[in-house]
Structures are given as structure tokens and as C-alpha cells.
Amino acid sequence: MADSRALRVGVDIGGTFTDLAVLDDSGIVAVGKALTTHHEPAAAVEAVLRQAIADHRLDPADIATVVHGTTLVTNALIERRGARTALLTTEGFRDVVEMGREHRYELYDLGLELPRPLVPRHLRFGVRERVRADGAVVTSLDAAAVKQLGVELAAAGVEAVAVCFLHSHTNGEHERQAREILEAAAPELRVALSSEVNPEIREYERSSTTLANVYVQQLVEDYLADLRARLGGLGVRTDPLIMLSNGGVAAIEVARRFPIRMLESGPAGGALGAVAFGRTARRPDQLAFDMGGTTAKLCMIEQDRPLITHTFEVDRVYRLRAGSGLPVRAPVIDMIEIGTGGGSIARVDPLGLITVGPDSAGSEPGPVSYGRGGTRCTVTDADVVLGYLDPARFLGGDMPLDAAAAASAIREQVADRLGVSVPEAAWGIHTTANENMANAARVHAIERGQDPGRLPLFVSGGNGPLHGPGVARALGSPSMVAPPAAGVLSALGFLSAPMSIDIVRSRHALLGEIGLDEARALFAEMESEGAEVLTASGVAAADVVHERTLEMRFVGQGSEIEVPVPPVGDGWRDEVLASFRRQYAQRFGTVAPAGVEPELLTWRVTARGPEPAARLGFESTSDGRDALIGHRDAYFSPDGYAPTPVYDRYRLRPGAVLTGPALVEEREATLLVPPGARCTVEADSSIFVEFAVGGSR
Known part of the structure; x- marks a missing residue:
């Protein structure tokens, strides 16, 4: 057995492979891949960890942290494998989840197929109650009707209920009353409230999010219990932490309560890995490119932070067509998904x-x-x-x-x-695969006010280093970065993520009219809630930091942009206005109009713990002279096949310089260095590839 030490394990379940990375204080200890077991996802986690423990003679008792990300929630929603769910809403609004935004995502398709709600119409019920937009109660909740519905739903085999009353983001009292009544009348029903899951404006998105959350909750609880048991069976003494879609990790209880926040937890790891390596190499702005076996994903990294969005679509009728899926409101790293992978x-x-x-x-x-x-x-x-x-x-x-x-x-x-x-x-x-991905990356970057031709491409995933050079050249990127263990970088990236939770409130007001005391009190309430969640997960109160943002727009506009804001103090409104104008100019490429007043809609606080100290590289055990392990015929157009040098990634030392064409192999990925390119092994074990101007693709 190895000497006692603190080991940290990251595990990512993808569409094709389940990836594993193990770190200690010195860097990467072990990596692994196993084919994903879709029918029983935790089985692949157990298998790949068991193999790593055996191959590297690790002591499971030394594992201090396990961070886990998965596509389980996304797959369950796509495959409709959740609980039999009902919806309770305000009388007259039962069809909101079917009408949606009445938007045709494909204008000229006469056979247009709209996203199918998670709950059929016969399980959607209107209840007499009414709250105004300002939170004032107009009509009290019909408690007798809610009680009767609870009894009937349980008798009919319904397992879960989403409660989404009109304007409950402003006043959730009726929803809380409904839950108490349902739990008393039918204790076996699982109940979720929109005022807790997604307390934001817009009824359609709030209802859709709450339904999705409760629909998969039992499935996620069962999975997490199975994962816990399997890890315990291997001798792991700690509960896993769960990767969230926002780029933070949370205790297992948070994931059980809000499984919808795990929706894109797996892909978040690749972006976090890009941030970690970028920070070490002082590359604050990058385009992170993760290509696996099923899809490729791209994410903008700005000032050492991945961009975050708060709306995501799942189960799209047309996989890559916005508007054709079910909307979910949850903080998610802003990625574009392309239907191109190794498979x-x-x-x-x-x-x-x-x-x-x-x-x-x-x-x-x-x-x-x-x-x-x-x-x-x-x-x-x-x-x-x-x-x-x-x-x-x-x-x-x-x-x-x-x-x-x-x-x-x-x-x-x-x-x-x-x-x-x-x-x-x-x-x-x-x-063709490279051009598809480059075209999507170009649009994604330009829509976010960035020029992809000036950004280095950071590649990860089992196929990222192989296809990244072609994507980078098609984009006109000057360089590309291939990190060590790129094939399991999502699992590695998990280990660089801090504990984190997002708190949100909707409160509409004109910027010029919002009272400073009101703003200060609202942020303080949200920060207190975030700190409470993190301290319950083991973070010291003194280590919790808060980031505040507002979703703002000009009066008369129909959509908002997210704006970072400082703590409330003297001159706060002027600082918020200046921040809004900067974000507006970057997003739309034009100066914000004068003479139009901005308004605030949604208030957000992200509470974070300290970032873990994680060295994501590895140290070569070779002097570098034996890194060349042979030659292999490889095809480069228009010259055809040619003997190409093949290098062992693990034997390359920092400072080593290679010129293309070349192939650099490690267990989980192969880096393709095209003709005319020059690459250097950096101090953090990543390989920096520079492309010759006008060189061959």
C-alpha cells in the first residue's frame, strides 16, 4: 500500500465514457476511463475507481474528497424516466406549460413539433387562489380543494406534485400552505414549490423548471444512495460532493433537494479545467473546447471565469435548435453544444x-x-x-x-x-467534423462580443487534442493549449471547483427609484441564505465570499442582461448604471441609448467557499530523451500518408519543443500536431501549440 496521504477523486459520467482522475498534493496520481453503463450509472463509477485503486495500489481510506458530475438528470428528462407527476397551479393557468411562449422556432416548418410538457393535461389542475404581482393576496387558497386533490392524486398513483401559483416568486405563502395540506392528506407525495426551486418572474419557465426538478428527484435520490453504497463498499469513508451546473460543488443534500442544478454538471468540469490551467499560465481569456464521444462543447472564458447563463433547454425536438426544448431556469456555465463527437x-x-x-x-x-x-x-x-x-x-x-x-x-x-x-x-x-465545430464556435464567440481569431483554444475531452488543431486553424486562432490528461479533464476540473450556491429573487424596480435600504436588505437576506447552505456543508463562515449581480434592461425592452454590481453604499446607483452600460456595449457592440431609464428585474447572489489548492499536472519520470517511441504512417492532405513521429506524453519534460507533423500519445487522448506547427511543453505539463501563418491544416 502507498503511504497515508490525502487523495482527491473526480468522476465524470459522460455519454460514452465514465472518466476518473485522482490527485494528491503533488499532482495527478491516476486517471481512468470505462464505458458508461447507462442502465446503472454508478456501476461504471465503481468499476473505474476499483481499477485505479488496484493498478496504483491506493488505500481507499486515504480518499478525502470525491467530486462527481453526471448527465443523469439530462438523460432522465430526455428519456422521460421520471416520476408520475402532477401540476397544481392557479385556476385558469393549467395550460401555461403547453402554450409556452407561442414561439415558432422554425418559421417555415409546416409540420412543426413543439416540446412535449412533462405533465399531460389530465394531470394539471387549477386551484382557486390569487396573488397580485406586488404580492398582495386577492383570493385566499381553497384549502379544501387542495386536500381533495391530494387524496385523489395519491389514489391514482401520482408520485410527485409541482406547485406553481401565479406570482409566487413575490409571495410564496399560498404555495407553502398547499404543501402543508398535501403532506397531511397524502404523505407519500413528493412536493416541490416554484417559490423555492425557481423564485423568478415568467410563469412558463418557472413552472417548467419546478416540474423538471420534482420529476427527477426520486431518481436522483436513488442514484445518489446507490453511489454512496458503492463507494462505501470500496472503503471510501467520505460522502461524495456533487458538481453543479454553475461550476461549483455542493453537498449531497443540496443535490437531492435541487437535482435540476445538476443538469449540466459534467460539461462544467472542462471549463473549470480551462480556468485552472489558464490562471497558472496567465491566459485569462480563452475559448474552451471539449470534444468527447457524443458531443463537443464550447465555452468562453473571460478574466479567468466561464460565462454563466441562467436559462437552459433540455429535450429539444431538434437537438441543436434553440426554442425546441423545455426551458429550465438554473445557473449553468454558458456553453454551446455541437452534435459532433468521436461517435x-x-x-x-x-x-x-x-x-x-x-x-x-x-x-x-x-x-x-x-x-x-x-x-x-x-x-x-x-x-x-x-x-x-x-x-x-x-x-x-x-x-x-x-x-x-x-x-x-x-x-x-x-x-x-x-x-x-x-x-x-x-x-x-x-x-467536416472540424469545420462544423469551428462554425459553431465562431458564432458563439461573436454573439458574446469576442473575436475567436484572437483567443487561444483550450482543448479537452478524449477527442479534443486530436481535432482541436483543425478547429483552431479554421477559426484563425493563433495557438492551442492541450493540458495533461485532457481525455479526463472534466473529472480533473471538478477538483478545482469551490463549494458554491446561487440564490435568486425577482424584485422589479426602476434603478432611479430603488431605495438603498431596500437593496441592502434584499442582498443581505440572500447572502445570509447562501452562507447558511455553505456552512451546513462544512465551509467556515469566515471563508464564504459573495458575488452580486442584477438582471437589468431599459424600460420597454423584453429581455435582460446580467450585470455585476458592488455592495450597496454611497454612489451605488451610479456604479450600477456604469456597469450596465459597459455590459450593454460589450454585448451589443453599440453605446447604450441615452435618456432611457434602466430597470432591475432579478437579483442574484453567488456564495462561494475557498478554491481548493489542486495541482492538475503531473511530473515526468523521464529525462525526456526516450520520449520518441516510434513512427506511424499518418495522413495529411494533400501529401497523403507519411511516417510521423510518435511521442509518449508522460516522458516529455517541461521545455521540450516539437515540430509538426507529430503525434503525442497518452492513455486517454492523442494530440495531433499538424505540419508547420510548433509546440512547447510548459511548466504545468500542458502543451502549447503555435500555428505557422499560412501553414497547412
Whole structure:
């Protein structure tokens, strides 16, 4: 056994692989990957951790922290595997969740399919009660009707109830009364209140969020209990912390109460890893690019912070079309998702063009080269044919790939249809995937007031280092950064995340009319609530810090922007106005109009604990002279196949310089250094790639 030490474990369940990273004070101790077990997600977590413990002779009793992120909530909503749920709302408003915003996300599609609510109409009930927008009670709650509904719903097999009354974000008393009545009449019902889950304006989004939260709550509780038991069975003595979508971690009780905040917990880790490495290397602004087996995700990093959004869509009818899914209001790292991953299926469309994705072979059955029954060629199959992946060393040799089967599938499904050779078809698949991702990245950056051509691309995910150079060159990015253990960077990124919780209130007021005492009291109330959650999770009260933002707009506008604001004091309104105007100019590229008064809608406080000290790199045990481990034929257009140097990532020492073409291999990922590029191993073990101006792609 190893000497006693504090180990920190990060685990990320993705669509294709479950990733593991283990750190101690010196850096990375172990990494691992296992195919995700969709029917029983915690089983893959147990398997990959058990393997790491055995391979590296770790003592489970030394594990001080386990941070876990998962796509469980997203998958449950997409697959409709939640509880049988009912909705209680104000009389006359039962169809809000079906009417939505009455927005056609595709104007010319005559067969337009709208997102299907989680609760069918026969399980949506209007209750007599009414509260005005200012919180004044107009009509008292019909307690007898709520009691009767509780009895009938339980008898009908309903398991969960979302209570979403009109204007309850201003006054939630009727919702609290309804919960007391339901719990007394039918104790077996699980009840969620919109005034607790999402106390914000806009009935449709608030109702949709509350329904989603209670719909998956039992499923998440069962999963977390299974995860706890499996970790305990391995000898781990600590409860896992759960990664939230906002880039912070929380105790397991917070995740059980608000599972909707786990919605995008897995992808958050890649952005956090980019922040951690960027801070070490003094790169505050980056474009973080994470390409896994199923999708790719991109995120803007500004001043060492990932951008945050508060609206997310899940279960889209059209996967990449905004407006076609169910809205969820929760703090989420602002990412764009692209239906391109290693498992994305390639085909020739009716116009004779290669298309990639958005459908994926996933992990079951996976790409053809996995040899698990997949029959449709994918991006990974193309990368094998091009020589970028070593069939014998994939995942350290634990999962050999079938290059001949991949070539045969590409020949039948793409090459023969286009009248080109198999390598040319594979190159077309590879570059099409890169261009798809670059186009999405360009739009994402420009919409947020950034020029992608000036930003370094930070790559992660099992396929990020392989496709990142092509994406960076298509964007015109000057450079690219490939961190160590890029294939499991989400799991590593979890270990750099602080404890965090977001508190929100909606309070409408004109900036010029809001009283300073009122503003001070509202922020103080929210900060107290956030501090209480964190201290209950083990954070010392003195270590809690608060960040305040306001969602603001000009009077007459229909949407808001989020504005950072200082603590309330003398001159506060002027400081808020100046901050609003700066954010407005950056977002829209124009000076904010004069003579129009701004108004405040939503108040936010993020409470954070201290950031953990985590060294995410590793130290080479080699002098660097044995890093070159051979050559492999790799394809680069227009020259074709050429013997290409292959380096062992673990034997490269800081300061080492390589020129392309080259392949740099580690267990979970392969870095492709294109012809004409130059790369340097940095002090934190990351590889900094610079592209020659006008060089080959």
C-alpha cells in the first residue's frame, strides 16, 4: 500500500465514457476511463475507481474528497424516466406549460413539433387562489380543494406534485400552505414549490423548471444512495460532493433537494479545467473546447471565469435548435453544444456531401472500430484510418480497435458513393467534423462580443487534442493549449471547483427609484441564505465570499442582461448604471441609448467557499530523451500518408519543443500536431501549440 496521504477523486459520467482522475498534493496520481453503463450509472463509477485503486495500489481510506458530475438528470428528462407527476397551479393557468411562449422556432416548418410538457393535461389542475404581482393576496387558497386533490392524486398513483401559483416568486405563502395540506392528506407525495426551486418572474419557465426538478428527484435520490453504497463498499469513508451546473460543488443534500442544478454538471468540469490551467499560465481569456464521444462543447472564458447563463433547454425536438426544448431556469456555465463527437455518424447526404452527426453511436454499440456491434462509420473510425489513433494502444491497450473494419465501413458508406479513396473519405469526415465545430464556435464567440481569431483554444475531452488543431486553424486562432490528461479533464476540473450556491429573487424596480435600504436588505437576506447552505456543508463562515449581480434592461425592452454590481453604499446607483452600460456595449457592440431609464428585474447572489489548492499536472519520470517511441504512417492532405513521429506524453519534460507533423500519445487522448506547427511543453505539463501563418491544416 502507498503511504497515508490525502487523495482527491473526480468522476465524470459522460455519454460514452465514465472518466476518473485522482490527485494528491503533488499532482495527478491516476486517471481512468470505462464505458458508461447507462442502465446503472454508478456501476461504471465503481468499476473505474476499483481499477485505479488496484493498478496504483491506493488505500481507499486515504480518499478525502470525491467530486462527481453526471448527465443523469439530462438523460432522465430526455428519456422521460421520471416520476408520475402532477401540476397544481392557479385556476385558469393549467395550460401555461403547453402554450409556452407561442414561439415558432422554425418559421417555415409546416409540420412543426413543439416540446412535449412533462405533465399531460389530465394531470394539471387549477386551484382557486390569487396573488397580485406586488404580492398582495386577492383570493385566499381553497384549502379544501387542495386536500381533495391530494387524496385523489395519491389514489391514482401520482408520485410527485409541482406547485406553481401565479406570482409566487413575490409571495410564496399560498404555495407553502398547499404543501402543508398535501403532506397531511397524502404523505407519500413528493412536493416541490416554484417559490423555492425557481423564485423568478415568467410563469412558463418557472413552472417548467419546478416540474423538471420534482420529476427527477426520486431518481436522483436513488442514484445518489446507490453511489454512496458503492463507494462505501470500496472503503471510501467520505460522502461524495456533487458538481453543479454553475461550476461549483455542493453537498449531497443540496443535490437531492435541487437535482435540476445538476443538469449540466459534467460539461462544467472542462471549463473549470480551462480556468485552472489558464490562471497558472496567465491566459485569462480563452475559448474552451471539449470534444468527447457524443458531443463537443464550447465555452468562453473571460478574466479567468466561464460565462454563466441562467436559462437552459433540455429535450429539444431538434437537438441543436434553440426554442425546441423545455426551458429550465438554473445557473449553468454558458456553453454551446455541437452534435459532433468521436461517435458521431458520418454519411453522404442527397447532395453528395459528407455530413457528420448529430446522431451518435455512443458507447452501445459504439464506432465500428470498437468491435461491439456498431455498423455505421463514425469520426473515430476515420481517425483510425488516417493513422491518428494507434489501434493497439487505444486506452493504453485495454480496448484494441479494428482498423480494417473501420476502413471497410468507410469504403462502403462514404468512399464508394463519392468515388474517392478510403483515406480521402476519412480525411473528408475528419475535416467536416472540424469545420462544423469551428462554425459553431465562431458564432458563439461573436454573439458574446469576442473575436475567436484572437483567443487561444483550450482543448479537452478524449477527442479534443486530436481535432482541436483543425478547429483552431479554421477559426484563425493563433495557438492551442492541450493540458495533461485532457481525455479526463472534466473529472480533473471538478477538483478545482469551490463549494458554491446561487440564490435568486425577482424584485422589479426602476434603478432611479430603488431605495438603498431596500437593496441592502434584499442582498443581505440572500447572502445570509447562501452562507447558511455553505456552512451546513462544512465551509467556515469566515471563508464564504459573495458575488452580486442584477438582471437589468431599459424600460420597454423584453429581455435582460446580467450585470455585476458592488455592495450597496454611497454612489451605488451610479456604479450600477456604469456597469450596465459597459455590459450593454460589450454585448451589443453599440453605446447604450441615452435618456432611457434602466430597470432591475432579478437579483442574484453567488456564495462561494475557498478554491481548493489542486495541482492538475503531473511530473515526468523521464529525462525526456526516450520520449520518441516510434513512427506511424499518418495522413495529411494533400501529401497523403507519411511516417510521423510518435511521442509518449508522460516522458516529455517541461521545455521540450516539437515540430509538426507529430503525434503525442497518452492513455486517454492523442494530440495531433499538424505540419508547420510548433509546440512547447510548459511548466504545468500542458502543451502549447503555435500555428505557422499560412501553414497547412
